Amino acid sequence: MQVFEAIQSRRSFRKFLPTPVSRSDMEEIMHVSVHAPSAQNQQPWSFYVCQDSKKIQDLGQAIEEIAFEQMPMLRQRKEHLGVHNSIFFDASTVVFVAKTTSPKMPTYADFDCGLATENVILAATAKGLQCIPVAGPIFFGQSLIKEALAIPDSEQLMLAIPMGYGDPAGRAADYQVDLAAKVHWI
Numbered sequence: 455m456q457v458f459e460a461i462q463s464r465r466s467f468r469k470f471l472p473t474p475v476s477r478s479d480m481e482e483i484m485h486v487s488v489h490a491p492s493a494q495n496q497q498p499w500s501f502y503v504c505q506d507s508k509k510i511q512d513l514g515q516a517i518e519e520i521a522f523e524q525m526p527m528l529r530q531r532k533e534h535l536g537v538h539n540s541i542f543f544d545a546s547t548v549v550f551v552a553k554t555t556s557p558k559m560p561t562y563a564d565f566d567c568g569l570a571t572e573n574v575i576l577a578a579t580a581k582g583l584q585c586i587p588v589a590g591p592i593f594f595g596q597s598l599i600k601e602a603l604a605i606p607d608s609e610q611l612m613l614a615i616p617m618g619y620g621d622p623a624g625r626a627a628d629y630q631v632d633l634a635a636k637v638h639w640i
C-alpha cells in the first residue's frame with residue numbers, strides 16, 4: 455500500500471476480531487516506525503509491544519473497573535460498542551507509547567512522540583491492520599500499565615494503540631474535513 459492510500463484509508467476502529475497479529479508483522483511495523491523525525495534527534499519515545507493476550511485482558515479489566523467507577527457513563531459506551539472490554543476494544547495486540555521524563559528538548563518531546571506514533575499507525579494500516587490511538591487507558595491506568603509492563607520511572611506513558619484485524623462494526627463514523635478552513639495558501 456502506498457503512503458497516500460494509507461493516509462486516506464486509515465480510520466480508527468473500536469472493535470477487533472480475535473485473529474492474532476503475527477510477530478513478524480509487528481517487527482516490520484516497529485522497525486520502520488522508530489525512523490521518525492525529532493527535535494535535535496532526541497528520539498524521546500519508547501514503544502512497548504504487548505501481544506500477551508492474558509496481560510491485555512487482565513489490564514483491560516482492571517482499568518475498566520477504575521474507568522467505570524470514575525465515569526459511569528462509560529458503561530453505556532461499552533454496551534453500544536458491543537465489546538468484551540472497552541479499554542483495549544478486544545485487540546490482540548497493544549502498542550504502548552512512552553516518553554522519557556528527561557528529554558533534551560522538553561517543549562518538543564510530545565510532538566516527537568506524536569510523529570513516531572503516526573508512523574506506527576500508518577505502517578499498521580499499510581500492513582492491512584486497523585488500530586486506534588487512545589489516551590483513555592493511560593488516563594485511568596498509568597500506574598497499573600507501568601507496573602504490569604515493567605516500564606521504568608524514567609518514562610511516562612503517553613498513549614496506547616490497540617491494533618489488529620478490525621471488526622467492520624467497530625469502524626469509526628465518517629466525517630467531513632473542511633480543507634479550506636484548515637489549509638491556508640499564501
Ligand SMILES: Cc1cc2nc3c(=O)[nH]c(=O)nc-3n(C[C@H](O)[C@H](O)[C@H](O)COP(=O)(O)O)c2cc1C
Nearest residue numbers: 464465466467468586587588589590591613626627
Ligand atoms: C491523542 C489521541 C487520543 C485519543 N484518545 C482516545 C480515547 O481515549 N478513546 C477513543 O475512543 N478514541 C481516542 N482517540 C481517537 C479519536 O477519537 C479519533 O482519532 C478521532 O475521532 C478521528 O477519527 P479517525 O481516527 O477515524 O480519523 C484519540 C486520538 C488521539 C490522536
